[in-house]
Amino acid sequence: MKKSLTGLTALFAALILAGCGNQTQATVSQSQVTDAITAKNYGKAEGLNAAILLDKKNNKTAKATDKQLKAMIDAEDDIRNHDFDKAKTKLNDLIDTKNGSSKLVKLAKSRLKTVNTYIKTTTTYNHLLDDAKKAYSQKDYKTANSALKTLLAESNINEAAYQPIYTAALELQASVATAQGAAASSTASAESSSVATESSSSSSQSSSSSDSSNPAANSPENKPVTGSTDITDADLANARKDITDLGENPAYWSPNDLKRAILNARSENRTHITMDDLK
Numbered sequence: 680m681k682k683s684l685t686g687l688t689a690l691f692a693a694l695i696l697a698g699c700g701n702q703t704q705a706t707v708s709q710s711q712v713t714d715a716i717t718a719k720n721y722g723k724a725e726g727l728n729a730a731i732l733l734d735k736k737n738n739k740t741a742k743a744t745d746k747q748l749k750a751m752i753d754a755e756d757d758i759r760n761h762d763f764d765k766a767k768t769k770l771n772d773l774i775d776t777k778n779g780s781s782k783l784v785k786l787a788k789s790r791l792k793t794v795n796t797y798i799k800t801t802t803t804y805n806h807l808l809d810d811a812k813k814a815y816s817q818k819d820y821k822t823a824n825s826a827l828k829t830l831l832a833e834s835n836i837n838e839a840a841y842q843p844i845y846t847a848a849l850e851l852q853a854s855v856a857t858a859q860g861a862a863a864s865s866t867a868s869a870e871s872s873s874v875a876t877e878s879s880s881s882s883s884q885s886s887s888s889s890d891s892s893n894p895a896a897n898s899p900e901n902k903p904v905t906g907s908t909d910i911t912d913a914d915l916a917n918a919r920k921d922i923t924d925l926g927e928n929p930a931y932w933s934p935n936d937l938k939r940a941i942l943n944a945r946s947e948n949r950t951h952i953t954m955d956d957l958k
Contacts, residue, residue: 707731709740716782721752743779750776751783754790761840763797770794797840804830804844811851820859827852907938914941921952932957 707730715724725748731741750773757766773779773787807830814823827848830836836845918937919929932940940956 707734709744712741712744713780713782716748716780716786719786721748721755724748725752739778740780743776744783747773747776747779747783747787751787754787754794758790758794761797763794763801763840767791767794767798800835801841801844804833804836804841808844808848808851811848811855815851815855815858818858818862820855820862823851823855827855904935904938904942907935907942910938910941918952922957925954927954 707727709731712724712727712731715721715727725745728741728744728748731738732745735741750769754766754769754773757763757769770787770791774784774791776784807826811823811826811830814820814826830844830848831852835841836848915934915937918941922929922932929937936957937952940952943956944950944952
């Protein structure tokens with residue numbers, strides 16, 4: 680685009696000279712350049728100014744104006760590409776150029792105000808986006824949503840100049856919503872598990888309380904007999920037979936009674952119990 684414009688400028692200047700012969704200075708004046716600048720037709724202005732320079736290479740005003748016009752054209756390209764920092768640099772260079780077009784300086788200052796507004800707004804929007812990103816990384820979804828809501832509520836956020844920020848904000852908003860859903864599901868699952876655990880614990884405590892309040896649960900007959908772990912059902916059956924052989928009814932003695940009797944008999948190396956063992 681810039682090379683094409685430069686070529687057209689040179690061609691335009693050559694055509695002016697060819698049509699004017701030796702009357703260039705009278706035909707092309709600085710006021711014509713100024714008129715083109717006022718109309719913001721910077722390409723035409725550059726061509727007219729180039730025609731002046733072709734006739735008088737050392738024209739101080741034309742040389743300075745040429746530098747200014749190139750800076751203005753470049754700055755406008757940067758603005759169209761939303762590269763505002765570059766545009767700001769070129770506009771400042773234009774304004775600082777001495778002996779050039781005062782009209783261009785005035786237009787550049789006006790354009791610079793617009794560029795500075797874009798830069799300031801971009802900085803503000805990026806701060807909001809950064810705040811939302813930080814809150815999201817810390818799983819502070821409420822704060823992230825608040826920052827995104829403020830950002831997306833801006834009336835000009837969907838303008839082309841802020842498109843990257845706008846797109847990033849929408850993508851982050853979707854990520855926050857997904858993370859919130861997952862967190863809510865996890866919380867619900869944890870609460871359900873906690874309720875189940877508390878219910879089980881309550882049931883266990885209730886059972887324990889019931890046992891401790893039941894005298895039978897703590898009676899000797901319900902407590903294990905020390906040393907009886909190797910006594911089998913067959914040993915108990917033999918003990919009941921011994922009691923029957925002794926003329927007694929084995930139903931009067933509990934399993935723990937029989938185990939203690941068996942242990943007493945074993946302590947004396949006997950395989951059959953006696954009534955004394957049952958005492």
